[in-house]
Amino acid sequence: MTSPIDRRIYEHPIITFHRGRKIKFVFEGREVEAYEGESVAVALYAIGIDVFSWSRKLNRPRGPFCMIGKCSSCFMIVNNIPNTRTCILPVQEGLVVERQKGLATPPSKPLEEEVEEVELNPDVLIVGGGPSGLEAASILASNGLEVVVVDEHFKPGGQLLKQTHKFFGNVELFGGQRGFQIAELYIKKLAEYSNIKLLTQTSVYGVFRGGIVAAAGRNKHYIIKPRAVIAATGAQERLIEFPNNDLPGVMGAGGAQTIMNEFGVKPGEKALVVGSGNVGLIVAYQLVQAGVEVKAIVEIMKEIGGWFVHAAKVRRLGIPILTSHTIKYVEGNGRVEKAVVVEVDDKFNPISGTEREFNVDLVLLAVGLEPDTRFHAQAGAVMKYVPELGGLVPIRTRDLETTVSNLYVAGDSSGVEEATTAILEGRIAAYSIISKFTSGSRAQQALEEMEKTLKFLWEEYRSSPLLSRARRGKESVTVSREELLELRSKYPPPVSFG
Amino acid sequence: MDREKVTIICRCNDVTLEDILKAIESGIDDFELLRKKLKIGFGPCQGRGCLVIAARLFARKTGRNLGEIISNYTFRPPLVPIPVKYFTRGGEK
Numbered sequence: 001m002t003s004p005i006d007r008r009i010y011e012h013p014i015i016t017f018h019r020g021r022k023i024k025f026v027f028e029g030r031e032v033e034a035y036e037g038e039s040v041a042v043a044l045y046a047i048g049i050d051v052f053s054w055s056r057k058l059n060r061p062r063g064p065f066c067m068i069g070k071c072s073s074c075f076m077i078v079n080n081i082p083n084t085r086t087c088i089l090p091v092q093e094g095l096v097v098e099r100q101k102g103l104a105t106p107p108s109k110p111l112e113e114e115v116e117e118v119e120l121n122p123d124v125l126i127v128g129g130g131p132s133g134l135e136a137a138s139i140l141a142s143n144g145l146e147v148v149v150v151d152e153h154f155k156p157g158g159q160l161l162k163q164t165h166k167f168f169g170n171v172e173l174f175g176g177q178r179g180f181q182i183a184e185l186y187i188k189k190l191a192e193y194s195n196i197k198l199l200t201q202t203s204v205y206g207v208f209r210g211g212i213v214a215a216a217g218r219n220k221h222y223i224i225k226p227r228a229v230i231a232a233t234g235a236q237e238r239l240i241e242f243p244n245n246d247l248p249g250v251m252g253a254g255g256a257q258t259i260m261n262e263f264g265v266k267p268g269e270k271a272l273v274v275g276s277g278n279v280g281l282i283v284a285y286q287l288v289q290a291g292v293e294v295k296a297i298v299e300i301m302k303e304i305g306g307w308f309v310h311a312a313k314v315r316r317l318g319i320p321i322l323t324s325h326t327i328k329y330v331e332g333n334g335r336v337e338k339a340v341v342v343e344v345d346d347k348f349n350p351i352s353g354t355e356r357e358f359n360v361d362l363v364l365l366a367v368g369l370e371p372d373t374r375f376h377a378q379a380g381a382v383m384k385y386v387p388e389l390g391g392l393v394p395i396r397t398r399d400l401e402t403t404v405s406n407l408y409v410a411g412d413s414s415g416v417e418e419a420t421t422a423i424l425e426g427r428i429a430a431y432s433i434i435s436k437f438t439s440g441s442r443a444q445q446a447l448e449e450m451e452k453t454l455k456f457l458w459e460e461y462r463s464s465p466l467l468s469r470a471r472r473g474k475e476s477v478t479v480s481r482e483e484l485l486e487l488r489s490k491y492p493p494p495v496s497f498g
Numbered sequence: 499m500d501r502e503k504v505t506i507i508c509r510c511n512d513v514t515l516e517d518i519l520k521a522i523e524s525g526i527d528d529f530e531l532l533r534k535k536l537k538i539g540f541g542p543c544q545g546r547g548c549l550v551i552a553a554r555l556f557a558r559k560t561g562r563n564l565g566e567i568i569s570n571y572t573f574r575p576p577l578v579p580i581p582v583k584y585f586t587r588g589g590e591k
Contacts, residue, residue, distance in 0.1 A: 057512035065509075069578070072510045072543040083542055083579055111583050152578070206575025214575070216584040239507075239547045241515055241555075246506040329501070370550060374573040385565035391550060392568050 005048030007266045013289050014164055014178070017264030025095040039154075040086035040097060041067065041074040042263040050248045050335045052076065052086070056103040061334050063248025064267075067258040068159070069152045070236040070372070073246075075100055080107045087258075088201070090154045118222050122148040122197070124433055125213055125226035127204045127375055130158020131419045132232035132411030132426035134186040139430035141193035143446065145437060148224060149190075150215050154201045156190070157183030158234060158411075160419060162257040164289075165282055169461075173420055180261070182419075207379040211497045227437065227498050228406040230429045231376055232422070235369035235390065235412035240274070243329035249336030253283040253366035260290040268362025272339045273297040274327050278418075280366030281310035287364075288317055295358045298325040298341050300348060307466055328355060330363055339363050369416045376413070379404045380493030388473030389415030395477050395487060398454060399432035400425060403488045406497035408432070415477065417470045424457045507555070508548035510541020518552060522559045529556050529567045542579045545571075 009017065020036025027044060034043030041052065041064060051061040052074045065073040069088040078084040078097050082104030086097070124140050126133040129151030140147045155161065163179020174182045190196050202217025213229065215222040237252035239245065249268060251259075253275070256267040271292050273280050276299035284294045297314065302324055304311050314321065328342040328350065343354035370391040377383050381394040381402035393415045394402040401408055408429040411422035431450035435443045462471040479487070502516035513536045526532045529552075538552045539545025550568065557564040 055509070055512050058514075060506070060512070062509065070543065070546050072541060072579075075542070081581060084581075085579065111586075113583060115583055115586075203578045203580060205577050205580045208575075216580050219583075221584045236546050239509075239551055241505045241507060241551060243501045243504045246509055370546075372546070374544065374577050377571070378573045378575065378577065383569055385568045392571075 007046045009264045023091045023093050027097045034091040038091050040089045043091050046265045053100045065255050066252050067255040088153050113219050116220050118220050120224045122146045122226050124228045125224050126230045128232040129156035132422040135423045135426035136230050136430040138189050141196045143434045146195050148197045150199045150202050150204050152203050162261040164261050211495050228433050230408040232411040233372045233375050233413040235371050235416050238368045240367050242327050247336050249361050250363045253279050253364040256364050270360040271362040272358050272360045273364045275366035277305035281306040281314050284314050294319045297321045299323045300326045336361050371413045373413050382487050382491050384477050386473045388469050397484050398478050400429045404493040415473050427453050508538045510543050511537045513538050
């Protein structure tokens with residue numbers, strides 16, 4: 001049976017979506033079509049499935065939210081297994097998919113799949129195949145080290161996959177290229193090295209005594225004992241509280257970017273964007289490119305949060321940016337149908353009588369990102385809550401080693417910035433490790449490259465006034481080698497690497 | 499519309515703003531106790547959505563320091579949902 005609804009985008013001003021061959025799978029008793037390379041969640045959304053599950057206690061409908069495996073909104077029963085994250089599961093011929101209504105029951109029949117145990121002893125384990133992790137992997141591998149990269153998605157690239165704007169800066173830092181093109185370049189580059197093992201669709205789930213990191217995916221269970229770890233685990237999108245904030249149609253801005261920019265599916269018809277930071281401004285622009293009408297951007301602060309260049313672009317499209325406004329509530333039957341915004345006073349209290357209604361089916365939350373530092377915290381790294389960086393991040397030296405020996409942090413998980421800094425941090429961590437694990441001229445050269453990158457990052461790139469907030473945040477968690485050793489002995493971590 | 503009843507803080511376990519405000523009003527003055535009473539962050543996403551909002555609400559209502567509340571949090575394995583099949587082959591080797 002073919003569905004009458006098709007939300008796929010066939011014409012887009014800057015992206016050509018190369019869809020794979022047609023795949024058929026079963027959704028709640030009917031056969032549905034998808035394209036190879038799509039996730040199950042996206043394939044269902046594309047044919048008009050707005051509700052992915054009904055919540056376990058209150059039976060509330062839930063739809064797509066983060067779309068990168070961080071939240072629990074897309075859990076479905078796949079081939080009899082409940083709580084499957086369908087946003088990071090690729091469609092396959094013959095899958096049987098059902099939605100969960102309330103708390104799922106355990107599988108009714110025993111599993112037949114064999115799980116293979118695999119032991120790996122790489123020089124460096126990289127957790128997260130985004131810009132930071134991929135940059136680090138290519139440098140480490142080109143210096144002869146054995147590298148394992150683990151990523152939950154079935155395609156590496158992290159959030160580069162959904163970035164469609166052109167990067168600023170020089171050619172060496174991919175200036176002029178779009179995020180998804182940079183991801184392709186990395187994928188090609190990594191394939192040249194036989195000393196990189198790339199494990200996609202695999203999740204690192206814990207750090208254990210003796211410096212063992214465990215991961216699971218594609219019917220393999222990995223026990224990894226690396227000499228060093230770069231945990232480049234990225235960030236997740238923030239939620240905010242307002243009535244019906246879980247209604248399908250309320251999504252993270254990044255979630256919508258995944259749907260429309262990575263997979264070429266229209267996330268809605270009419271949208272309201274909450275938050276005018278760079279993500280909010282860029283997503284508004286991209287929504288228009290995808291054929292979505294953007295009614296307004298609301299911003300609780302008095303001023304627009306993002307860069308002038310992005311705000312100007314949005315203004316040229318005629319999208320109003322309502323500063324000193326916030327979202328009051330959304331309503332709808334199974335999906336957002338209406339959003340109400342309200343003006344706020346100097347103390348951010350709503351001013352009654354200033355409510356405005358928007359008839360929208362999509363409300364995107366672009367209210368900031370929070371570093372995903374669970375891995376670092378679990379390993380015992382000394383952490384600090386830094387509002388400028390979006391949340392809890394590990395204390396580190398300037399070359400990005402945490403208080404856990406040979407555990408490095410890089411990219412958004414070291415404090416939310418953007419892809420270029422993520423690349424630079426991945427590079428710094430990689431050269432720091434090479435300088436320790438090799439000797440002679442190679443080690444010397446790595447140190448020089450590291451210093452060069454550090455100098456560029458701190459003295460040029462982060463000297464821009466636009467980045468001063470993040471810079472302040474990063475300065476507040478960067479300590480000297482002596483201070484790090486002091487912290488290490490004061491709060492001895494349960495594990496170490498190397 | 500009862501605003502607080504339909505404002506969801508923890509999506510996994512359906513914890514509402516009302517649940518949290520009531521619990522704080524009832525005298526819960528420790529964030530860990532609040533978490534354990536309401537199961538905030540005990541769901542499969544392991545608090546990725548709710549933890550910071552819940553902590554911020556708690557800090558605002560009780561006057562506690564948000565940084566201290568968050569920094570004391572413990573993250574146990576598994577970090578993400580893992581199918582049971584990966585753990586069912588014990589005793590061999």
